[in-house]
Amino acid sequence: MPMAGPVRDEQYTAYVAARLPWLQRVAYLLCQDWDRADDLVQVALTRLYVRWNRASSVENLDGYTRTVLVRVFLAEQRTGWWRRVSVREPPEPDPDSDSADHDGDLDLRAALRELAPRQRAAVVLRFYCDLSVEQTAAVLNCSTGTVKSQTSRGLTALRQALLPTMSIGEETA
Incomplete structure (x- = not known):
């Protein structure tokens, strides 16, 4: 039986x-822009509200909400709209970060931003959200093999972007 209006809204x-802070952080990791992350969260929360009677009864509401958020991000990536309105600025520091290595954080965010959207989503879901391969596949609506390959390619690209470049003649240890 559907919930009544005031109880539902509360x-x-x-x-x-x-x-909300958790959703904003996941959205930021996906899109690398705080303003765009707020937009993604707003769309996801609107969709969640529309489906609240069903969503509130699921076993894992955070998982359901994360799935909605990731699918909103991926759908937006497919439209091309974000490319026309996106401003490429250096990533902003995370206001909630307690890391002392701000330069390292910026390097990681810049490298993460360069990943393809599905690779970025796979890496964020696997390593920030700590989802299993099977859970990530369910969120991305793909096979476990696709999650493994997207994660592998994403990690390879991150490693290449983050490894210090060696000058000519320098020996490897």
Whole structure:
């Protein structure tokens, strides 16, 4: 039986208030832009609200919400709209970061930004959200083999981008 309006809205509002920073962080890792991350979260939360009666009864609401967010990101990537309105600026520092290595964080974010969208999504889901291959496949709506290959390619690209370049004549240890 569907929830009544005020109770439904209170539950939704409480959930969003508790999970908003987490959703914004995941969205930022996906798109590498805080303003765009806010837009992604807004679209995802609107879709979640529309489906709240069903969503609130699922076993893993965070997983359901994360899936909606990732699918909103990937759908936006396919439209090309983001390429026309995106401003390429250096990544901004994470306001919630407690890392002392800000240069390393910026390097990682820049390297992450260069990954293809599905590779970036696979890496973020596997290593930031700590999902298994099977869980990541469910979120991305693809096979486990695709998750493994996208993750592998993404990690290879990240390693190449983050390894210090060696000058000619320098020996490897």
